[in-house]
Amino acid sequence: xxxxxxxxxxxxxxxxxxxxxxxxxxxxxxxxxxxxxxxxxxxxxxxxxxxxxxxxxxxxxxxxxxxxxxxxxxxxxxxxxxxxxxxxxxxxxxxxxxxxxxxxxxxxxxxxxxxxxxxx
Amino acid sequence: xxxxxxxxxxxxxxxxxxxxxxxxxxxxxxxxxxxxxxxxxxxxxxxxxxxxxxxxxxxxxxxxxxxxxxxxxxxxxxxxxxxxxxxxxxxxxxxxxxxxxxxxxxxxxxxxxxxxxxxxxxxxxxxxxxxxxxxxxxxxxxxxxxxxxxxxxxxxxxxxxxxxxxxxxxxxxxxxxxxxxxxxxxxxxxxxxxxxxxxxxxxxxxxxxxxxxxxxxxxxxxxxxxxxxxxxx
Numbered sequence: 001x002x003x004x005x006x007x008x009x010x011x012x013x014x015x016x017x018x019x020x021x022x023x024x025x026x027x028x029x030x031x032x033x034x035x036x037x038x039x040x041x042x043x044x045x046x047x048x049x050x051x052x053x054x055x056x057x058x059x060x061x062x063x064x065x066x067x068x069x070x071x072x073x074x075x076x077x078x079x080x081x082x083x084x085x086x087x088x089x090x091x092x093x094x095x096x097x098x099x100x101x102x103x104x105x106x107x108x109x110x111x112x113x114x115x116x117x118x119x120x
Numbered sequence: 121x122x123x124x125x126x127x128x129x130x131x132x133x134x135x136x137x138x139x140x141x142x143x144x145x146x147x148x149x150x151x152x153x154x155x156x157x158x159x160x161x162x163x164x165x166x167x168x169x170x171x172x173x174x175x176x177x178x179x180x181x182x183x184x185x186x187x188x189x190x191x192x193x194x195x196x197x198x199x200x201x202x203x204x205x206x207x208x209x210x211x212x213x214x215x216x217x218x219x220x221x222x223x224x225x226x227x228x229x230x231x232x233x234x235x236x237x238x239x240x241x242x243x244x245x246x247x248x249x250x251x252x253x254x255x256x257x258x259x260x261x262x263x264x265x266x267x268x269x270x271x272x273x274x275x276x277x278x279x280x281x282x283x284x285x286x287x288x289x290x291x292x293x294x295x296x297x298x299x300x301x302x303x304x305x306x307x308x309x310x311x312x313x314x315x316x317x318x319x320x321x322x323x324x325x326x327x328x329x330x331x332x333x334x335x336x337x338x339x340x341x342x343x344x345x346x347x348x349x350x351x352x353x
Binding site for chain 2: 010040046048
């Protein structure tokens with residue numbers, strides 16, 4: 001069972017979870033995803049919610065449903081590359097927002113990444 | 121579809137439901153929530169034909185509800201007394217003889233899923249296992265409507281989790297609809313499609329759980345508190 005953030009729809013959280021697993025390489029191109037019911041039992045949510053997750057992921061061309069066979073991570077490497085880029089942009093955006101809130105400007109952000117990046 | 125039209129239910133002088141109207145679509149898991157005495161159990165009993173409305177009418181699939189509705193509706197009561205003299209296997213045989221839609225193979229699967237044993241005598245089961253069993257036989261009916269009255273109350277977290285997982289695994293939402301009354305909202309929330317919020321015998325609002333998160337950025341408990349505070353959304 002998964003603990004969900006209370007203020008965001010569950011289907012979005014699960015989409016992000018699967019996208020994260022794909023970007024990290026825990027789910028590979030062309031790999032089969034669990035069946036709707038298996039996944040629902042596994043994470044502890046309604047079957048209708050998982051159906052929506054798979055539908056929306058398919059709409060975004062991240063997964064493909066093959067009739068009678070199940071749902072698979074796309075094997076389109078271009079799409080996977082843009083997915084990886086999108087995730088990167090999202091994380092950087094989040095980082096920049098936090099830094100801005102604290103009052104750091106862009107130069108400071110770039111410098112701190114360079115310096116700390118070398119250290120770590 | 122379930123339709124409740126202008127239904128009131130009085131017990132002597134107390135009004136348990138007060139001019140309620142609501143329509144519920146099939147293929148969903150719907151939570152009936154609200155504080156104690158808000159009318160949740162009365163609503164379920166009216167839907168199952170165990171009670172009759174003082175006024176208004178209750179329709180299931182366009183048919184007026186009578187006691188005969190039990191042929192297409194599986195009802196899990198919150199009563200604790202439950203066939204103490206049977207073994208689990210005898211209870212299954214009994215259910216088989218009573219309900220045409222009872223699916224024995226499914227029952228055996230759920231019994232196994234719940235880690236129960238057929239030869240166990242019901243009176244010697246722990247409270248948790250007795251409730252696992254009640255859920256097991258209720259979900260073993262391929263009834264179009266399943267009504268669960270407080271399936272989690274007084275049970276430990278492991279049993280609650282087993283019941284939740286059993287519901288996800290064994291309910292077929294392409295042919296079945298589930299109504300649950302509960303106070304354990306946080307735990308049930310991930311499996312609910314919709315909630316119906318009651319107060320003082322009235323339906324305050326019916327809404328999709330994902331819409332509530334999306335529109336208000338709130339989980340159901342916080343949303344419910346807000347609605348109760350304002351008396352509206």
